[in-house]
Amino acid sequence: MPEANEALARGEARRRLMSGREYVGASRIDGPLVFVRNTHPVGYRELVECVDAEGKARLGMVLDTSDEVVVVQVFEGTDGLTMPGTKTRFRGKSLTLGVSERMLGRVFDGLGRPLDGGPAPIADTDMDVNGRPINPTAREYPRDFIQTGISSIDGMNTLIRGQKLPIFSGNGLPHNELAAQIARQAKLRGGATDFAVVFAAMGVKHDVARFFTRSFEEAGALDNVALFLSLADAPSIERIITPRSALTLAEHLAYDKGLHVLVVMTDMSNYCESLREISTLRGEIPSRKGYPGYLYSDLAELYERSGMIRGVKGSITQLPILTMPNDDISHPIPDLTGYITEGQIVFEREMHGRGIYPPVAGLPSLSRLMKDGIGEGMTREDHPHLASQLFAAYSYVKDVRNLASVIGEEELTPLDHQYMEFGEFFERKFVSQGKSEDRGIEQTLDLGWEALKLLPAEELHRVSEEELNAYYHGDRDQ
């Protein structure tokens, strides 16, 4: 509505006039929060600069505003700020990030300032880091199969371009290796495309960042990667803004520049903890395990910034990584994530212990977008039924193993023995593979049939007669 926009502009203009004003002194400083009294009317979520005694400006955002007090969350932390010495400037606009393609190949902090010693890249445009909800009618439903070369993903939990597919991992499990392997090997069938990787690190150690950098370097892809690092030694509050900066650049690259962007975000658990920290400080009523009631909406604001847009060439595929506290998948962080994302790759510590890489748990892992991206013309016509059959058989293996642990393996029926063998093959040959082994989809599917051949045909209810003839009996006759 044009009049509304004009009115908005008038209001904003008036506020911009006042935005120059500087307020000296804070009424309270609590963790990353600074409280300022007696200000002009300050807008909700407005950008703030807090200037410390040395004259260094730190960026922040308004969390709560009233005619009495304004609460500012300072992204660079409040270390060294004093109540009388803090000067606050309200900028009359929200936090933006200057973005451009030239940011590829560079390293930034969580707020998008260079960490690699280079100059700040010249921005093509300024974008609000908080983003805006995508109109559901503007979306294009994602259906392009991405081959990762990893059987447990391609065969069973297929990744689709524009999908948000997190890795639910635990401390000490090889989630970084898998994410890096996916980033290196991911390709569309039938050709190279313009791609880029945006990497956001929240609260992880330097060596993790180094591991990813080296991995991109070895693949010769570093020029297509932008890194936003808010490492373990940076103020924890900076993690709140890091994924937003990363996604803002991703949106620019995907929707303005037509690139296919893979966004890797690690570790979402650290992000959520920072959010909890602030919520607790503000005395908000918590929901589960002390996390704020709006954690779901907050995470959705990030995860929903993925997908494809009608009539636009690029896409954003998200690969968030999170470590499940105590390996507990019902913990609020994985739980709420799973409710938002389009599936999840779940790691199993026990498989890792048996030396299986990647330790992708067969049953709780899921790709919700798989159904529209596999099958005839996309992967292979037998793929949907084959995957479904593998899931069903593997699920039965789990039951048989439980049974065997009670009554002993000798007591199992011959059929159950066959299932045990199938399970062993499935985990050792199908799921397990090398850290740089890049399997084609055909190879993956053929391996799946290899596994099924360890079972009698009558057991395979989920595949069709024709598929049995072509892939199960077919080879056996040769």
Added chain:
Amino acid sequence: MSSRIVGQVKRVNGPVIEAMGVSDARMLELVRVGESGLIGEIIKLSGSGATVQVYEDTTGVAPRDAIYGSGLPLSLELGPGLIGTIYDGIQRPLERLLELSGRFIERGIHAEALDRKRLWSFLPESGLSIGTELEPGAILGRVQESSSIEHRVCVPPDMGGTLSFLAPAGDYRVDEHIATLDGPDGARQLTMIQRWPIRSPRPVLGRRPLTIPLITGQRVIDTLFPLAKGGTVAIPGGFGTGKTMTQHAIAKWCDTDIIVYIGCGERGNEMTDVLNEFPKLIDPRSGKSLMERTILIANTSNMPVSAREASVYTGVTLAEYYRDQGYHVAVMADSTSRWAEALRELSGRMEEMPAEEGFPAYLPTRIAEFYERAGYVDTLSGLEGSVSIIGAVSPPGGDFSEPVTQHTKRFVRCFWGLDRQLANARHYPAISWLDSYSEYLEDLKPWWEERVGGEWAQAREEIMGLLQKEVRLLQVVKLVGPDALPDSQRFVIELCSLFKNAFLQQSAFDDVDRYSTIEKQLRMLLIITLYWRRGQAAIKRGVTLVKLKRVKAVQEIVKMKFTVPNDAVEDFDRLAARLERGIDQLEAIYA
């Protein structure tokens, strides 16, 4: 925008705004906040203060911004043009917003819910003439709204009087004058648009008992845990257990006239999926595209939280509007937990005393009020219609003991509990046959009896009994292994496993299997109970279970859902004959 200023912003805390200097604002009044005119609703009044819940992102709103009153409660525009449209939680048409602001939804944009330019061919109701006394709800005329839905333009429920003008047949815009009623308060000019506040149920003449099933085409539902038209059901389940797929399947294949699908705080792509798929799918009953009977409401997880709270009321009000025209409407709300969480977030921001897990104490009341809006009714216009509510529940950690699931259970009469183990084994729909129930069963039996006789209820009871028995037998197996059981008992396990594979599992992706007519469902059920009776007898005669399982027809039973289409149920006669013959032959060997 109205220029009546009713107050000023005092504090902004997310979607909740505290106002000061409030003079003549009304409770639940629709307001606009600040110069960009963000839509909000007054949810609390105290002294000169008020609390406003804002339906858009409040970034940039500052203290002392003006709050403008509208004098009206948050209401919907009701009239031709709703069907086939996708709205956000406060009935803004999303396609129109796309034209206005592009791929991202900007703040402060407004668009009328009903297209003002489109012409509708209006046919005045025969038998009406100047001077006719019209009661509330009386039909004034008809408009073919979509290829499947005839829109019945009615006198609004809160109006009535003597007809002093009725437009002749012709093409009209929704806001054109089509009738005048003279009432005690003078003459009222009517257009095809009615307004109705989302939080008030629309009045009806009376409620009827629920005796007709709402057929979904999903076997586990229709055969084991049926829903009644006008009934309520909850589908609780952890993430990935199949709530959305179940809702989609029902929205596609159920036998109501109209579907209102509310995406409340869930994924954007799921709405896109519906938008892509529904226009292409054909409603098996009408032969028309599914979109011709569907209204979508999308307030996805990244859209403002307060609008999520409003979206379920918007949905159910739309459903009531069509019910009042004599239609059967099914409302799907995916997910009611996001609605409850929105209530929690708003309540928290208002610093109310929380009850369980941070939810406000009025949560159960709100849930009850929502489900109460379902029912099978006699409408004011003298027709029959129904609203059925199918609510997904997303319990944290998949734990059904949490408040939303528990309170919902109190107010719904049907419960389709999704089971994580089943979903993990890719047994879909993962509706647990042990936790689920339908309290409509007894009331629906006469309907079945009338259509197919007593067979249905009998077979159903037989199979439910076996499923219960299986649980006990499996406990034994877990301790001592299957070999310890005699064949007669192993056959129970075998039969249940067949029933799960062949009948309960239903693939939403298979063109034949995605929905089954009740005829097909019944025939499938009867074949399985036939196998049970014949198999049992055969085992008594000494036939081994291994041999029995190898009977060719038994293998065919497992795949009959894929091989026998809905329009070829006579194939089941042949399959039954082959089964009998196969078992006869086996028995002959052992005799």
